[in-house]
Amino acid sequence: MNWLYSVGKLLSHCVFDGGFPGDAAGVEHIPRKGPFILAANHTSFFDPPAIGRLVPREICYFARKSLFKTGLIGSILSSVHAIPVDREGVADIQAVKRVLHALRQGRGVLFFPEGTRSFDGNLCEPEPGIGMIACKSRVPVIPVRIYGSYKAYGRNMKVPDLNVPVSVAFGPPLSPDDFDPGRSAESRYQEASRRIMDAIAAIPPPPPP
Secondary structure: OOHHHHHHHHHHHHHHHHHOOOOEEOHHHOOOOOOEEEEEOOOOOOHHHHHHOOOOOOEEOEEEHHHHHOOHHHHHHHHOOOEEEOOOOOOOHHHHHHHHHHHHOOOEEEEOOOOOOOOOOOOOOOOOHHHHHHHHHOOOEEEEEEEOHHHHHOOOOOOOOOOOOOEEEEOOOEOHHHHOOOOOOOOHHHHHHHHHHHHHHOOOOOOOO
């Protein structure tokens, strides 16, 4: 594992275990080798590190394309295999190609199907992007449900609320047969995204230890 990635993971453990102590479940569902997609609900800036610290393998995250142009930050993002995405563009074809390339290399990629943070903490309608990537790559999709991050640091909060438990639960892997309605299906990618989102919605909170 990249040493910068390892340092970031250690810091994330310190932050969440110390300031936002929650529970975790289903880590055993994450493949120990081969490509996979993590698909999670999105309510806070806390979500990527809260999830990533629990994954035993190095995974790829998305980052704004503009951040890669800022010297040290850009170098760090590149070294940990972050994927630049143009959020201003209607369709970032280069980002899609980079995701498919990462999956072909056997990596894991973290996705937020809703595309943006929830305004009220509830699950939102997914975008078709993850459905397209999942159908094209044919890799396992691991649904992930994060609890508490909206109350800890929702998008309308200026500072985090310490000691709010942030818990993460990983669901069983979805195979292509589970999420792909088939090439002839109308709105194939949107329907695949909805099926993935339904799997996220079905994950209960982790049981207390």
